[in-house]
Amino acid sequence: MPDDFLIARNPDEASTLPYLVRIPLGEHGIVLKSKDTWPRTSKVYCHRADAWPEDADVVERVATRVCVRRGAAIELVLDRTKESRSQFVLTHVKGREAIFWQSARTAKQARPAVRIPTARAAGSPVDGETAGPLEIVVDAHERYAWRFSQQQVSTRKQRLDAGDYAVELDGRVVAAVERKSLEDLSSSLLNGKLRYALAELSGIPRAAVVVEERYSRVFALTHVRPAVVADAIAECQARYPSVPIVFAETRALAQEWTYRFLAAALREVGAEGLADARLADLTPAGPVPDPEPSTAAVRAWALGEGLPVSDRGRLRPEIWDAYRARG
Template sequence: MPDDFLVARNPEEGSSLPYVIRIPLGPDGIVLKAREPWPRTAKVYCHRAEAWPIDAEVLERVPTRVCTSRGAAIDLVLDRSRENRSQFVLARAKGRHVIFWQTPRTAKQARPNVRIPTARPRPGDPDTPDAGPPIPAELEILVDSYERYAWTFSRQQATTRRAPLSVGDYAVELDGRVVAAVERKSLQDLSSSLLNGRLRYALAELSGIRHGAVVVEDKYSRVFSLKHVRPAAVADAVAESQARYPTVPIIFCETRALAQEWTFRFLAAALHEARLDLGAAPHLDDLERAGPVPPREPTTAEVRAWAVAEGLPVSDRGRLRPEVWDAYRASRR
């Protein structure tokens, strides 16, 4: 389980990065030096530190709800109502590692190393700090040999190749291994496969790969106009499937053309992510681990209760005298 996220003053004199932060990732955490204590108006540049400084003055200590790594990024969610969501992105610039700390406000998209323009996917921009290795200029999409009336992707920058697929109807490979797949359904096929249980097996297979999805060539609202089945049963089955297999989204697209377009973009982005996961880009393993976290500072109430138990004279409220704090710290050594 994640522990606390720490922000402290950097004890190094003359440093251009005046703050030290500890990310609670892994058993020892990761320590970075940062220009700001939080990315409020712009991305914050960070640099890795060897270890947590013993004499650092802790400014903030916040419990963490989520701290996970994905490729070259760390997603961090703190247990507070404001300034709680952020992301650390590891990239390379001029041959060295650089780390940027960003929030939804300071980044238009919180998707490191993936560029999906409004037109068509194209190679990543090497001048962008978030850019990773480029995707192919023309994507090769595998089409299952048993797929009838298959999409041709004639309007996209893609080629297709027929091949027997063990999972999904459309897929992309990396080093001979399927890394992303999409199961295509019409609304009638979706409803029948949900009710007879076939789709559950397909979802289980798709959940076994890094990127899997089901795309439906129709609107979700059309579920409630089905004639030969009970619409509520189909809607419940969709919801139950998503709850059971949360990593495999079921996407409703209005038309066949939009479903094909979504599949093309999904497979392109998934292939890009898979290449990053295989080490083609900077990875979080390049960062040194922080070591043990310093103990939490006691609250005034805790020290007051200790002082009362020890028979020391203290007031019922307000600040405590420095000698009381010194006595408490001495008792803990």
């Protein structure tokens, strides 16, 4: 077969991967199902295909300059000026083979140039208590839960009425975070489930939804209209302003944001509780006495009662005593 890189439409209409790519490596090449025709904005997920169809509907055919296997990656350089360099990375996700097609640009976006700090979050116990690791409650139904291995955290599992991760104060949940992938976010927005979740989260003193993706990826969705998802996000934020939806770019950054949000929320709610307790311990001031009447008001009263008073100056003490004695 010719040493060209081929892209064709997937004849299997039931497949969620609409394209086939043929990599000119080996005697017969490697055929993969692909989600897109090039990794322009993010990595493209691929899956092994059985064979290249004889009557393939070819979308694109490009001559290949370099195609070589280097470890777990296949380096590909096409004979064109733009979108020429990419690689297919063979890896495993949760015990299953996964293939990702990426370019230098999308690989950099997937690994933001940040280093997650290891410093303790500013949510240590309030009022001088001994600081220990933050205890985060993980919902018992959470699949592939975050472990917070890079944070100073202890976790325990129990059923949560709202959210996937939470912190408690005196046995009461005071802050919670709902975790979403972009696909889960879009589907729960369109089927209405997220609105119910937001309603429950709004009843907690501090709550948020964190998404393991960039906001810009909303507009790269292919299975739904991006504008519909963007509108649904905006509507939810307008309806439930106390529950922000945060796009944290990657799983690691979403986990870090959740850790620091829960720590800060625990400290804030705890400080509010201490302030309320201190106010309750203050001695009541009692009722406020009526203000002392003016000299003009007492003089007018005395004249009305027929008591002798001067037209100006200070009133005699017995006039004041008579005014107070009237009740």
